[in-house]
Amino acid sequence: MSGYILRRLTQSVFILVGVTLITFVLLYALPADPARMIAGRSATVETVASIRAELGLDRSIAVQYGRFLSRLARGDLGRSYAQKVEVTELLASRLLATFWLMVGGIFFELLIGLPAGVLAAVRRRSALDRSVMLSSFLGVSAPQFVVGLLLLYALAYKWPVFPLGGYGTPAHLILPAVTLGIAGGGWYARMMRSSMLDVIHQDYVRTARAKGAGESRVVVRHALRNALLPVISMIGLDFGTFMGGVVVVESVFGWPGIGQLAWQAIQIVDIPVIMGVVMVSAVAILFGNLLADLVYPLLDPKIRYG
């Protein structure tokens, strides 16, 4: 097992380097000139040229990338073009908030999705099953902006149970996390239902007919364990995507997460910030998938990787 983890970590380093390289090349290919954006609208040609030289943007892409890597090795991600603040500081200021939103989001996704999925599977084709299906599709299809705004309007404005957006206390986390839960819960519900049915149906019905309710509960539990496998995959995926930032929810609720930072940086081509966010996101994705892969054998000991 530790050998497996070590191999994965080594592979992750290579993947990270690959991602940074591709991102760097893409940013280089964009038809936008960061020097010009910084220089602003009243700058002379000389000012733009000198800014470009100061930032090292007049060198070849190989030189620029080399510089990026060597600074990265020292833990230096450079300074944001727009805010002149160190990128590491910008990221650090938002990392904790992003982490909590990720935890809260996954929590509500599971809270909403898992019980609904189990019930829908056990009571297949009933009215409950159909309403769970409808709600799942509704939750997934509803734009997160609208859901968030409605939640704020109802539960923070008209009837002030929760704060009107912002960050700081657990109360601030509830509404944004619920919004994520509504958007993602439907996936968990449907997957749960689907994979439980794959195993449960035949055994469950047969056993229930033969032995009565008590035994069928054992079958349900067996199906549950089987169904949790894709759920674990999805949690791993959510870990990665949420840590990369969820810009819509962050915007509506004023949550100081990485998503807003990334979105603003992309608009103005703030290359150091974009690189920083891409790296954080990549690390989170690799980590999330690794965790999921490590959990599989715990759920199903017969799973082998090699």
Place this chain on the structure above:
Amino acid sequence: MWSRVKRSPSAVFGLLVIGLLIAAAVFAPWVARNNPAEQFSDGLTIDGRPLPPNARFWLGTDLLGRDLFSRLIYGARVSLLIGVAANAAALSIGTLFGTVAGYFKGWTATVFMRFTDMMMAFPALILAIALAAILRPSLWIVALVIAMVNWVWIARIVYGQVLAISQREFIDAARVLGVPTSRIFWKHLLPHLLPTLLVWGTLGISTTVMFEASLSFLGVGVRPPTPSWGGTINESQSYFLEAPWLVAFPGIGILLTSLAFNLVGDTLRDAIDPTLRGRA
């Protein structure tokens, strides 16, 4: 199998809806009452607000005074194409990767899954902007980017599924016994993967349509004034409290589409479900 589908009322309903939507999209110029790009002077109030549904504009008007009904009909073309085709492409690629990785395991799995990880970590938005700048923005770029981005999630899920299914269904034993790979895939793997693919294929329609809207917003996809369901939602969502019809109607369209495919798909899955074989 068809008899089963015909017997299920929900599947019939689903097929009907899909048929209607496709018909509306194909025959749009005849179904829509107005030119979807025409900004009517009387489509806005005197202070520039959109009109709610009324006799002249069945579903109301949008922020430029255009007939929402016509825009949604024409928008079906974009959204159906993206939601169904791009999604299906992503589904296929992802299934391929995940199945190969989960089936062969070992080094194959490592290469495939690490490649998947890298594509997941890769900033798709930036790729989209770069592509739009180099090539001409078009729906095909959007479809391509979506397919390139979405397949990774399916690949990971399918990978885990195939690992588990392989154990359960004694796939390894079958391999050793010399059962041909295609037979293993079609008779033993796919029937168990189908439920997962159905979930992702149908729920994925909604997220794909909204993703198209984001890409078009960045200038990658459809250019204004070409309508799309996701695009209408995207540009109107901050007006939701004042003009909810602009979000509700396209939203219902997206919901109906994914639901309809789900209903049909569910019935199809029951038909193929090995645990139900031979049962009524």
Place this chain on the structure above:
Amino acid sequence: MRGRVAGIIVLMLLVALAAPTWGQRGGKTMIVSFKDDISTLDPAIGYDWQNWSIIKSISDGLMDYEPASTTLAPHLAESFSVSADGKTYTFKLRRGVRFHNGRELVAGDVKYTLERVLNPKTQSPGAGFFSGIKGAKAFSEGKAAEITGVRVVDKSTVSITLDSANAAFLHTMALNFSHVVPKEEVARLGADFGHKPVGTGAFMVKEWVLGQRLVLVRNPNYFLKGRPYLDQVVFQVGVEPNVAFLKLQRGEVDILGDGIPPADFVKVMGDSKLNKLVAVGDQLQTGYVTINTQVEPFNDVRVRRALNMAIDKSRIVRIINNRAVPANQILPPLMPGYDKDYKGYAFDREQAKKLLAEAGYPGGFRTTLYANNTDPNPRIAQAIQQDLAAIGVKVELKTQAQSTVIEAGGQKSQAPLIWSGGMAWIADYPDANNFYWPILSCAALGPGTWNWAWYCNRDVEKMVTDADALVQSGQAAARAARFRQIYRKIMDDAPWIPIFHERRYTMHSARLGGVAGIFVDPIHIPVHYDEVQVLGK
């Protein structure tokens, strides 16, 4: 088990209810909401509309504008005099002005500040404004160790000599870029100076939590006695405009920094309780379509004039809920040099089609219009698209990220038409030449220019240079008259289609007050932080 879960849920609800749900406010604190994080507070670097006014409250320049007006007055300078040839300005500084770190301001600080702005290492976007100072060019190129045109006469007198007379020079001494900063603090903080700025201003930075809030606190030693009125200003960032509006109604925010959300605008203005909280004013702004004179068929002035006649500007203004007034000329109404008698090009489709036919395009032609993708600009671009289609000009729209559009505009023959919304020109200072030099002059042309029309008329350029030489205050009326002539001539050439001038609508809470017009101060956006007061207690 179930009881415990229920208990936890009840506990969570209680915590949620008990949690503080409004911002801390005591005494004279004002809360301003913004969507975007504030970029930098370094006066030499900050150049977006958001940090511009904040910087004005943290540092000061030799000149400033009287509150709620465009009238220049000495600020850090007690008085100034201009030499007879109009090239040398001598400023006498106020005594006893102190930086936030306690040190007294001296003339040497002014020279240091200007040299810092012109130093390429600072990467200041404003260096270009001061290139007219004698010796500035040599200094920026590294050929001189100092700017010879800036002379420290004595501890409280500094004189600045220009290469040629410039009537707008005093305005540049009011720009943020010339705001005086202390050398020792810049040396100590380095690149972090923008995050922890030190100046002589009415407010000091107390706390800045990135991505969440910036807190300014009153400077008790500010040289203008009685200012500022407020004890504290808190900027909450990351707040979506729709949510900020809800917060304002709940009393959690005092000023909507990003303005009234467009979705609620009509409702607010129509509600008698809410519209009392909205201050309305004009801005030094014009929204326009640039017509690239280097791209066929726009090199023909008849085609450009035809385009000007084809646009239904009042319909476009209606689309943005009448938040603007239609424009018939380049300068906005508040600008000296604005010609209220000028009629401009009337909306006349038939005449436009005739002109096109005359120019050789009776069937119209195809072209491309660029716009940035933030609301409402795509909508306005589509409205323009429809209007042009009506005279046969088939426009393809490219709505893209701002940086991409700006880049396209700066390339010589790339962008035929650009809707400037979201990137539109707001004057740096209230002088007519600010609408000419950066965006319409021959001098500005080159890769990366903001003169997206690539317009160059040498006669007009000479007229502007001559008008800029009318430096003395008694010549102001004559100068304004000259600019009216100049801009009429430019409109004859029709390198732009002026569409509208946006108005300012600042919504604030009822507890705030101040001098009339303070909430729509043309220079300080959204408000003049030094001059706002809390009414009542």
